[in-house]
Amino acid sequence: MSDQATATTTAAQHGECPANTPHGEAWGSLSRTHAAVSQRLQEALAQGDFPPLPWYEVLAAVAEAPEQRMRMGDLAEALVITRGGLTKLVDRLVKAGLLERTFNETDRRVSYATLLPAGIHLLTEMRPVIVGELEVAFSANLSVIQANELRATLDGIRADACSGVV
Amino acid sequence: MSDQATATTTAAQHGECPANTPHGEAWGSLSRTHAAVSQRLQEALAQGDFPPLPWYEVLAAVAEAPEQRMRMGDLAEALVITRGGLTKLVDRLVKAGLLERTFNETDRRVSYATLLPAGIHLLTEMRPVIVGELEVAFSANLSVIQANELRATLDGIRADACSGVV
DNA sequence: GGACAATAGTTGAACTAACAATCATTTCTG
DNA sequence: CAGAAATGATTGTTAGTTCAACTATTGTCC
Numbered sequence: 549m550s551d552q553a554t555a556t557t558t559a560a561q562h563g564e565c566p567a568n569t570p571h572g573e574a575w576g577s578l579s580r581t582h583a584a585v586s587q588r589l590q591e592a593l594a595q596g597d598f599p600p601l602p603w604y605e606v607l608a609a610v611a612e613a614p615e616q617r618m619r620m621g622d623l624a625e626a627l628v629i630t631r632g633g634l635t636k637l638v639d640r641l642v643k644a645g646l647l648e649r650t651f652n653e654t655d656r657r658v659s660y661a662t663l664l665p666a667g668i669h670l671l672t673e674m675r676p677v678i679v680g681e682l683e684v685a686f687s688a689n690l691s692v693i694q695a696n697e698l699r700a701t702l703d704g705i706r707a708d709a710c711s712g713v714v
Numbered sequence: 715m716s717d718q719a720t721a722t723t724t725a726a727q728h729g730e731c732p733a734n735t736p737h738g739e740a741w742g743s744l745s746r747t748h749a750a751v752s753q754r755l756q757e758a759l760a761q762g763d764f765p766p767l768p769w770y771e772v773l774a775a776v777a778e779a780p781e782q783r784m785r786m787g788d789l790a791e792a793l794v795i796t797r798g799g800l801t802k803l804v805d806r807l808v809k810a811g812l813l814e815r816t817f818n819e820t821d822r823r824v825s826y827a828t829l830l831p832a833g834i835h836l837l838t839e840m841r842p843v844i845v846g847e848l849e850v851a852f853s854a855n856l857s858v859i860q861a862n863e864l865r866a867t868l869d870g871i872r873a874d875a876c877s878g879v880v
Numbered sequence: 881g882g883a884c885a886a887t888a889g890t891t892g893a894a895c896t897a898a899c900a901a902t903c904a905t906t907t908c909t910g
Numbered sequence: 911c912a913g914a915a916a917t918g919a920t921t922g923t924t925a926g927t928t929c930a931a932c933t934a935t936t937g938t939c940c
Contacts, residue, residue, distance in 0.1 A: 569845060570861035571852040575751065577868040579771075582748040583794035584875040585741065602926090605745075620889060628749035633927050635890055640926095657888040657935045679735060686737040689870040695736035701864060702743035704855040709750040768896090786919060799897050801920055823905045823918040 585685055592681045598674050602637060607646065607671040616663035617650060623661055646670055751851055758847045764840050772807060773837040782829035783816060789827055812836055
């Protein structure tokens with residue numbers, strides 16, 4: 549145990565620790581950048597007395613859907629959170645009068661999260677805050693072309709991460 | 715401000731919602747990709763009866779630091795989590811025998827999270843799982859050169875997001 | 881048509897993380 | 911040198927998330 553520890557210690561001290569694969573480094577940057585930007589957005593929202601970031605994500609996702617409504621399962625998948633978590637998140641937005649639950653007559657298992665006028669209104673107030681912060685964080689580093697390239701790269705990675713069980 | 719809301723409401727109803735700026739889209743991809751890859755890593759770790767992803771991140775960060783130890787504040791900043799959260803996270807790793815707390819004689823405010831042999835050993839077991847999953851997710855989409863470009867891009871964004879208060 | 885599996889969503893318990901307040905130590909300043 | 915400000919870390923509280931179990935509805939296959 550001690551000799552093994554000594555050996556690894558030496559390796560790390562020499563900087564030849566095998567963690568630093570290019571993809572590992574890229575993942576580290578991705579993870580930390582997500583946390584940093586997310587933190588910045590949360591701060592900006594809190595400063596304006598707005599609800600937390602997940603509320604915005606729900607509203608934005610539903611607003612883009614046809615008829616301003618989405619099935620719970622689809623919404624959970626779009627936000628990459630669990631269905632149980634989404635149920636309670638939507639509960640809070642419903643309680644705040646931003647969403648309502650509507651139902652499907654032909655398949656009574658499914659329920660929709662449907663945008664209410666108050667939700668649309670709040671979304672229009674939150675959006676400039678989000679967009680403004682993102683411009684600050686992204687504009688200095690990314691042209692429009694580069695932003696689209698970045699998006700395409702990340703979407704490709706996500707596709708592999710999801711269907712990657714194969 | 716109400717006319718502004720009305721105008722935007724109409725826009726949303728017509729599906730020409732202005733949220734889709736290039737930077738906004740890039741952020742959406744970044745956020746969802748982070749969640750998807752993170753989820754995949756968590757699943758792989760759970761499947762091998764390994765501790766959750768944050769434990770790996772702590773161990774990996776400390777392992778790369780000189781003398782396999784880091785000040786709590788620096789570690790929190792590196793992982794982009796709060797100091798309070800880190801205190802309790804390190805508590806769990808200490809309780810598991812992976813880290814120990816050590817102290818600085820010259821400044822007795824600071825404490826270090828110091829890697830123990832068991833932590834080094836666990837790290838060497840977890841690393842191939844993480845690296846393997848990342849290879850699957852990234853290799854199909856990214857050459858080594860592209861991975862480094864992605865890393866540089868993301869690091870630039872993070873720098874702006876952190877120092878961006880200006 | 882009726883049992884069985886599959887799908888959609890919700891609920892309760894355990895865990896995790898963030899926020900604010902606090903303690904201890906050090907540094908600055910008059 | 912004493913007191914105030916700043917720094918480093920921890921603690922209690924609160925809120926949010928996940929996981930597993932559960933209900934309800936629909937589809938499938940003898």
